[in-house]
Amino acid sequence: MAVVFNEILLKKQIKTRIRIGAIAVSIFFVFLFFRLYYLQILKGSFYREQSVNNRIRITSLPAPRGMIVAKNGDILVGNKPSFDLNLIPQDVPHIPATFEALAALLSLPLEQLQKKYEKQKGRPPFEPVTIKKDLSWDNMSLVLSKKPELQGVTIDVIPTRHYPNHIYAPHVFGFTGEIDRTELERYAQDSYLLGESIGKFGLEKWGEPYLRGTRGGLQSEVDAYGNRKKILAEVEPVAGCNITVSLLPRVQRCAEELVREHPGAIVALDPYTGEVLAMASSPSFDPNLFTRGINPQEWQRLTTHPSHPLLNRAIQTQQPPGSVFKIVTAIAALEEKVIDPSFTVFCPGYLTLGSRTFHCWKKHGHGYMNLHDALVQSCDTYFYTLAMKLGIDTIHKYATMLGLGEKTGIELPGEKPGLIPSQEWKKKQFKYPWQKGETLSAAIGQGFVLCTPLQLAVMMAALANGSYVPQPHLVVGIDCDKKTFVPEPEKRKPINISAATLAIIKKALAGVVNEPSGTGGKARIPGILVGGKTGTAQVVGKRVYTERTGKLPNHFEDHAWFVALAPVDNPQIVVAVYCEHGGHGGSAAAPLAREIIACFFQTDYHEPQGFQQQEESSDEHD
Amino acid sequence: MMFDRRLLLNFDYVLFVVMLLLCGIGIINLYSIGASEGSASTEFYYRQLLWFCAGFIALAVFVYIPYARIIQYAYYIHGFFILLLFVVLFMGTTKLGSQRWISFAGFSLQPSELAKMSFIFALTKFFSENISQKPFGLRDLLFPLLLLIITFVPIFLQPDFGTAGIFCIIFFSFLLFIQLEKKTVLPFLGAVLCFLPCFWFFLKDYQKKRILIFFDPSIDPLKSGYQIIQSIIAVGSGGLLGKGFGKGTQSQLRFLPEQHSDFVFSVWAEEWGFLGCCVVLILFFILIYRGFRIAFSSKTFAGSFLALGISCLLFAQFFINICMTIGFFPVVGVPLPFMSYGGSALVSYMIGVGLLLNIGMRKFK
Numbered sequence: 001m002a003v004v005f006n007e008i009l010l011k012k013q014i015k016t017r018i019r020i021g022a023i024a025v026s027i028f029f030v031f032l033f034f035r036l037y038y039l040q041i042l043k044g045s046f047y048r049e050q051s052v053n054n055r056i057r058i059t060s061l062p063a064p065r066g067m068i069v070a071k072n073g074d075i076l077v078g079n080k081p082s083f084d085l086n087l088i089p090q091d092v093p094h095i096p097a098t099f100e101a102l103a104a105l106l107s108l109p110l111e112q113l114q115k116k117y118e119k120q121k122g123r124p125p126f127e128p129v130t131i132k133k134d135l136s137w138d139n140m141s142l143v144l145s146k147k148p149e150l151q152g153v154t155i156d157v158i159p160t161r162h163y164p165n166h167i168y169a170p171h172v173f174g175f176t177g178e179i180d181r182t183e184l185e186r187y188a189q190d191s192y193l194l195g196e197s198i199g200k201f202g203l204e205k206w207g208e209p210y211l212r213g214t215r216g217g218l219q220s221e222v223d224a225y226g227n228r229k230k231i232l233a234e235v236e237p238v239a240g241c242n243i244t245v246s247l248l249p250r251v252q253r254c255a256e257e258l259v260r261e262h263p264g265a266i267v268a269l270d271p272y273t274g275e276v277l278a279m280a281s282s283p284s285f286d287p288n289l290f291t292r293g294i295n296p297q298e299w300q301r302l303t304t305h306p307s308h309p310l311l312n313r314a315i316q317t318q319q320p321p322g323s324v325f326k327i328v329t330a331i332a333a334l335e336e337k338v339i340d341p342s343f344t345v346f347c348p349g350y351l352t353l354g355s356r357t358f359h360c361w362k363k364h365g366h367g368y369m370n371l372h373d374a375l376v377q378s379c380d381t382y383f384y385t386l387a388m389k390l391g392i393d394t395i396h397k398y399a400t401m402l403g404l405g406e407k408t409g410i411e412l413p414g415e416k417p418g419l420i421p422s423q424e425w426k427k428k429q430f431k432y433p434w435q436k437g438e439t440l441s442a443a444i445g446q447g448f449v450l451c452t453p454l455q456l457a458v459m460m461a462a463l464a465n466g467s468y469v470p471q472p473h474l475v476v477g478i479d480c481d482k483k484t485f486v487p488e489p490e491k492r493k494p495i496n497i498s499a500a501t502l503a504i505i506k507k508a509l510a511g512v513v514n515e516p517s518g519t520g521g522k523a524r525i526p527g528i529l530v531g532g533k534t535g536t537a538q539v540v541g542k543r544v545y546t547e548r549t550g551k552l553p554n555h556f557e558d559h560a561w562f563v564a565l566a567p568v569d570n571p572q573i574v575v576a577v578y579c580e581h582g583g584h585g586g587s588a589a590a591p592l593a594r595e596i597i598a599c600f601f602q603t604d605y606h607e608p609q610g611f612q613q614q615e616e617s618s619d620e621h622d
Numbered sequence: 623m624m625f626d627r628r629l630l631l632n633f634d635y636v637l638f639v640v641m642l643l644l645c646g647i648g649i650i651n652l653y654s655i656g657a658s659e660g661s662a663s664t665e666f667y668y669r670q671l672l673w674f675c676a677g678f679i680a681l682a683v684f685v686y687i688p689y690a691r692i693i694q695y696a697y698y699i700h701g702f703f704i705l706l707l708f709v710v711l712f713m714g715t716t717k718l719g720s721q722r723w724i725s726f727a728g729f730s731l732q733p734s735e736l737a738k739m740s741f742i743f744a745l746t747k748f749f750s751e752n753i754s755q756k757p758f759g760l761r762d763l764l765f766p767l768l769l770l771i772i773t774f775v776p777i778f779l780q781p782d783f784g785t786a787g788i789f790c791i792i793f794f795s796f797l798l799f800i801q802l803e804k805k806t807v808l809p810f811l812g813a814v815l816c817f818l819p820c821f822w823f824f825l826k827d828y829q830k831k832r833i834l835i836f837f838d839p840s841i842d843p844l845k846s847g848y849q850i851i852q853s854i855i856a857v858g859s860g861g862l863l864g865k866g867f868g869k870g871t872q873s874q875l876r877f878l879p880e881q882h883s884d885f886v887f888s889v890w891a892e893e894w895g896f897l898g899c900c901v902v903l904i905l906f907f908i909l910i911y912r913g914f915r916i917a918f919s920s921k922t923f924a925g926s927f928l929a930l931g932i933s934c935l936l937f938a939q940f941f942i943n944i945c946m947t948i949g950f951f952p953v954v955g956v957p958l959p960f961m962s963y964g965g966s967a968l969v970s971y972m973i974g975v976g977l978l979l980n981i982g983m984r985k986f987k
Contacts, residue, residue, distance in 0.1 A: 006755045007923075010801075014926055015918055017799050021930075022914045025937055029907050032944055033900070039858040039948060040896040047858025051872050051892075058848055126877070219848060233847075 056232065057126060057220055060193065063213030064159040066240030068173055068203060070249050071476065075164065077173050077204075082160040083135040085143065086128040087117070091152030098150060105146060106132065106139050128154065130195065161197060161291040169252055171312035172245075172279050172412065172474065174202020175287035177294070200290065202312070203243065203474060206411045210478050210485070213240030241485070244477035246275035254599035255280035258592045263580040265313035265453045268596055271461040271565065271574045274470030274490050276410070278596065279454075281313040313578065315408075315415040318450040322535030322585065323378045323519075324561050325399075325445025327463070327505060329386055330375055332398040334501040338389040341371045341504050347381035351440070358384050358440050361536075375508035376518045378534060380444050387443030392434055395442060396422040401495050402459045403469040404451055409491065410472045418455050421448035446538060457576035460563045463509075464571035466502050468492040506531055510568045513590075522590040523564055525598055531568040532593060534585030535561030557581035562589035566597045573600050629983045637912040637982070640905050641960065641975045645674055645968070647902065648961035651890050654868045655881045666882050666963050673965035677972035684976035688984060692977075693750070693924045696743035700769070703740045706733040707776040732966035734777045734785045739970050741773055741789060742931035745796050750923035757801035760809065766793065784955035788938060795934035796927065833952050849885075850949045852877045857891040857899075857948055864895030882963040884955055888947045902961075909975075910937045916982040925981040932974040 039047065050056075068077035085102075092098050099117070103110040116131050135143070140155060147153070161176045179187075179198040192198065193215075199205040216237030221230045255266040259282035268278040283305075289298055302309055311317070333339050349365035351358045360366065360380040366373075374382035387395070399405060405420030419425075421442060423434040441447030454472060462469040471490040478485035509531030512520040519534040537559040560582035565571040575593045582588030652667035684692070692699070710724055710733055723730035748766050752758075770793045778786040802810070822830065856872035865871065870892035872878050878885050891899050913933030917926045936959055943958040945951035957964055959971045 010753060010755070010923075011926075013801060014799055014923075018914055018918045018926075018930070021798065021934075022911065025910055025914070026907075028937075028941055029903060032941070033903060035948055035950070036857070036891070036896060036899045036903075039854065040860050040891065040899065041862060043858050044861035044896075047855050048861055050855045051859035056848075056851065 057218075059128075059218040059220065061216040061218060061235075061237045062158055062196070063215050063237035064239045065161060065176070065197070065213060066207070066211040066480075067242045068207075068211075069242055069244050070247060071244060072249075074249055076168065076245065076247070076249070078162055078164060079159040080162040081157050082133060083140050084130050084156050084158050085132040085135055086154045086156055087131050088126060088128050088152045088154065090126045093151055098153065101146070101150060102131065102143075102153070105142050106135075108132070128156075133158075134160070163287045163291075168256070169247065169279065170202075170285055170287045171281040171314070172202055172247065172276075173287065174204035174412075175200055175290040176204050177290045197291070201310075202412055203245070205413050207241075207243050207475070207478075210241040210243060210480070214238040238481050241478050241480035243475055244479070245474045246270070246273075246277065246476050247279070247474065248277050248600075251278040251596065251600050252280065254278070255596055256282075256284070258595050260284075262582060263307050263313070264582060264589075264592075265317065265576075265578045266592060266596055267314045267453045267457040267576045268600065269457050269461050269470075269472055269574050271464035271571045272470070274458070274461060274472045275476065276472055276474050277573060277600065279314045279474075281311070283307050283309040285309045312412065312414070313580070314453045315410065315412055316452070317578065317580070318416045318418045318452050319559050319578070320447070320449050320537040321445040321451040321456060322537045322559075322561055323380075323445055324456055324533050324535035324563050324585075325449055325451075326375060326378065326383050326443070327459070327509075327533055327563075328399045328402060328404070329383050329390070329395060329443045330371060330505060330508070331402075331497060331501055332390055332394050333386045334371075334504065335398065335497060336390065336394055339371070339386065344368055344370050345374070345379075345382045345385045347379050349381070351381050351384040353384075353388070353437055353440065356437055358437070371504065372508050372511060373517075375505075375533070376511040376515050378512075378519050383443045384440045387439045388436070390439075390443070392439045392442055393422050395439070396420050399449075401469075401497075402462050403493065404455050404459060408452075408454055408458050408472050410454065411474050415454075416452055418452050419448060419450040445535060453576045453578040456561070456563050457574055460565050460574035460576065462495050463502065463505060464565045464574050466497070466499070468494045506565075506568050509533055509565065513564070519586045520562065520564075520590045522586060523562065523594040523597075525566075525594055525601075528566055528597065528601060529568045530564055530566040530594070530597060532562055532564035532590065534590060535563070536583075536585050537561065539581070557583055560585045560588035562586075562593045564590075564593040564597060566601075573597060632983045632985060634912055634916065634979055634982045637909065637916075637975065637978060640908045640912070641972070644902070644905050644909070644960040645677075645972075647890070647905075648886070649674065650867070651886055651893075651961060652882055652963055654870070654893060655873060655886070655889055669965065670963055670968065673968045674972075676965070677969040680969050681972045681976035681979075684973050685980050685983070687980075689928060689977055689980045690922070690924060690984075693743060693747050693928065696740070696747035700737070700740040700744040700773075703733055703737040704773055704776070707737060707773070710734075711776045711779055730965075732964065734780070734782060735964065735966040735970045736973075737773060737777075738785075738788060738792065738935060739932075739973055741769070741792055742928065742935065742974075744769055745793065746924055746927040746931060749796060749800055749927050753800065753923055757803045758806065759803045760806045763797075763806075763810075766796075782955065784942075787954065788935070788956065791938045792931060792935055795938070796931060799927070799930055849878075849880075849953060853885055853888045853947050854949050856885075856888040860892045860895040860898070862896050864891075864893050864898055867893055869893060883957050884943070884953065884962070885947055886961045886963070887944055887958055890961070891947070906936075906940050910940075913978050916978050916985070920981050920985050925985065929978055929981050932978055936971065936974065 064079050067075055067079070069075055087098070089095065095117075099110060099113050102108075103113055113131055117129055135155065143150065143153065143155060163170070163173070163175075176197045177200045179192050179194070179196050183198055184192055184194070187198075199208040199211060204211065214237060216235040218228075218231055219233040220228045221232060251268060255268065255278040259266055259280050263282055265281045266278060267276070269276055285302055334341070345368075347360055347362075347366040347369050349360050349363050351360075358380070361378070366377055366379045366381070369377070369379045369382045371382070373379070399420040405418050407415045407417045421438070426432065426434045426438075426448075438447055442449050458469060458472055470492055473490050510529055512518040512534065513523045513530045513532050520532045523530050523532050539556050539558055558581070560579040562577045562585050564575045566573055575596055577589040577592045577596070579588040579592070649667050649670055652670050656666050706724070723732050745766055748769075752762065770789060774786050774789050777789065852872060856870065856878055859865070859872065860870075870889055872892050873881055873889040878888055881889055887902070890902065894901075910933050913929055913936065917929035917933065920926045920929060939956055939959050942951055942954070942956045943962070946953055946956065957967060960968065
């Protein structure tokens with residue numbers, strides 16, 4: 001019985017509360033009733049007035065994009081104002097008539113204007129539609145003089161990206177362009193507007209979150225002509241952050257001029273910090289083409305051009321490094337103690353392994369060679385011998401230690417990793433075991449081995465500083481409106497190579513350039529002890545083609561390499577030069593390295609006439 | 623089995639008709655909005671009509687099954703929806719920057735809407751089984767609190783701040799109708815008050831902004847502040863009789879944001895005026911009043927709690943949404959029951975009404 005009693009009592013309590021609840025709910029309803037009465041009946045005519053000609057507008061105020069500046073304050077990438085012709089459909093009394101008037105005024109085809117307008121259809125009629133970007137002064141004054149007749153037409157000043165030096169490191173700075181559909185979806189969280197600019201390539205892309213800035217806007221009341229009568233509220237745009245880069249404008253300009261003639265790339269680094277002093281890639285393009293929308297023909301021309309001007313060859317070309325790689329093989333042999341520096345090999349011009357013959361580039365052989373001479377004269381037979389003693393996995397270990405075969409981590413998007421083969425890699429890739437002969441090719445930088453110019457420059461930086469592989473980087477500071485970012489200290493990967501080995505290698509590199517028998521004599525500069533190494537990357541199919549026709553077209557010509565450090569005893573700059581189909585490293589690439597080093601040290605040195613030197617030719621093997 | 627005539631006698635026709643009227647008004651209103659937005663959104667009213675048919679079937683099913691049976695399995699049902707909420711979180715469809723939907727066969731389902739109902743079932747089961755002369759202490763409330771938290775967290779992470787808030791409101795509305803220990807009330811309120819500011823740190827920037835804007839609209843005059851202004855203009859400009867069907871300039875010229883979800887009421891108010899608003903207000907009042915009446919006259923605790931939970935949910939959604947459109951509440955994304963576009967929500971509320979009818983029919987059992 002007690003339970004029943006409880007239930008009745010409890011039920012009663014709940015019922016009391018339901019009554020209270022119902023009363024509370026009623027009060028809320030009465031509140032809403034009076035609020036609506038106030039808004040719709042008492043203030044009804046006021047709000048109707050406001051809605052009849054809804055004159056409260058939101059105008060977007062675009063933020064100026066951050067600039068890219070050099071350490072000395074030079075503006076490398078900036079902005080300039082652009083005068084855009086906009087149209088607010090709601091304010092235009094008769095759209096076709098307005099278009100006709102505008103077409104006549106600007107002497108532009110009517111269809112072109114209408115096409116721009118059609119594209120924006122389906123958007124709210126109070127949102128401005130851009131009809132023509134970047135009006136000239138003349139056109140602007142024409143439009144302004146007719147303003148009273150052109151209801152709903154406005155001219156707005158928009159800061160636009162401008163690359164003042166035209167073709168000045170376009171591969172490094174990249175370019176901006178109108179945001180596309182996929183990017184709009186990808187950055188949905190960052191509230192980009194249709195038609196807004198976004199970094200598409202290079203540093204512009206990497207630095208997008210810093211460079212972009214924050215859009216502002218106006219909430220204003222306008223009159224029937226669309227003119228602002230009263231500003232109700234304003235949010236100032238915040239300019240994007242300025243990015244300071246390590247490029248030295250003078251050296252960069254030298255580098256660009258040096259590669260202008262032929263496809264190729266030059267990279268110069270500070271060997272201790274990894275700061276990029278110059279990075280040039282050729283052929284080049286004008287980034288200003290992209291800022292306000294590139295036209296389809298120009299785009300077609302850039303993307304289908306056989307020499308790929310949009311490719312940043314400094315980080316996106318991976319080619320066999322050729323004899324440059326002998327530096328790695330030599331270090332591996334010394335560090336693993338498979339030889340001592342006096343180890344001597346007789347080079348008859350070839351080496352036989354089983355039934356196969358591996359040729360040295362010098363047909364009649366170098367004779368007796370020790371390590372120093374083998375590096376200076378780039379003797380292939382010597383390094384074939386080392387390859388057999390080392391095996392591919394040891395070579396792989398040292399190449400990887402020196403930063404080859406993986407992305408360097410520079411701020412530029414699209415970097416290629418290169419490739420350093422190993423037994424494991426080959427098994428995975430080809431389901432076929434590693435062949436001994438392939439080790440011989442790898443030891444002289446042919447076969448599977450692939451490097452980018454930047455990677456070779458980084459390797460030289462590691463040799464120059466002697467203790468670590470620096471992370472190459474361009475950005476040295478990011479300055480924002482209120483705060484300054486200090487970029488993370490670059491990552492340094494320690495290398496474990498003895499001082500004795502490094503000394504032997506550096507001495508040999510100096511010999512390559514400065515000894516009479518060296519292959520890199522064209523990089524010699526009086527007064528500066530330059531060290532370097534030549535390399536020549538075979539182009540597949542060359543021999544077949546030559547045998548058949550006897551003639552060699554340019555696109556089967558070998559790729560020329562030269563890496564350098566200067567001065568050898570206290571390195572301040574390391575350089576990697578890559579000449580696509582340039583021929584031999586010593587003749588094509590070494591002079592460019594000399595020029596860039598001379599430019600860095602500001603000495604005017606040019607090659608004397610009739611200079612003789614050893615020529616390395618491509619290594620012949622299967 | 624003989625059909626009990628008393629069931630039919632106690633069927634609340636008024637409640638049923640009021641719901642149909644609200645759905646009808648909702649679809650008419652969506653039709654008007656669709657006409658203004660062009661071809662891309664004419665589908666809204668059509669899809670809503672299809673969902674209404676689905677909801678009608680669901681309603682019939684939930685009228686037929688005795689509610690006691692549903693409450694019996696309440697924990698399993700709610701468990702299933704919690705599972706679904708986590709599924710959404712990890713593999714749902716993202717729209718407008720939040721992950722709330724599961725897509726199938728061209729339709730998308732929003733489990734958080736249906737979970738509102740299952741959460742009410744689960745709380746009803748707990749409170750009707752554990753109610754006794756002894757008031758509830760803090761220790762007794764641990765289980766429902768835990769239930770709230772594991773439902774709240776996945777929705778909060780979607781992120782759907784408005785819906786997550788509704789779950790808290792459901793929970794607290796249950797507490798209003800039971801006896802709490804005197805010494806529990808104070809610490810409980812204290813804990814809630816301490817906990818609220820902590821939430822601030824979990825909010826996304828845009829959510830924080832919305833709340834700050836409510837207190838100071840001048841912070842963001844370009845977006846949320848502008849939305850509220852345009853919504854108030856729309857409501858106010860309706861006047862006594864409104865501008866007429868399909869003639870609301872605020873909505874037709876698309877000054878109004880989120881017309882088919884959060885701000886449907888503004889469209890209605892602009893086109894049908896104060897009289898139209900009063901009709902909607904009265905219909906909702908009858909709906910909620912009838913819900914309370916059914917709770918009042920139910921002979922079982924389960925019936926009362928279930929009816930109260932559903933009525934409070936409907937009221938909270940209604941009240942918050944209207945306050946949003948007239949600038950009395952931050953724009954947190956709480957849609958208007960029966961009128962905002964959204965299939966899962968419509969089906970969920972129709973199930974709710976079905977259950978109210980169900981409890982009313984079986985009040986003597």
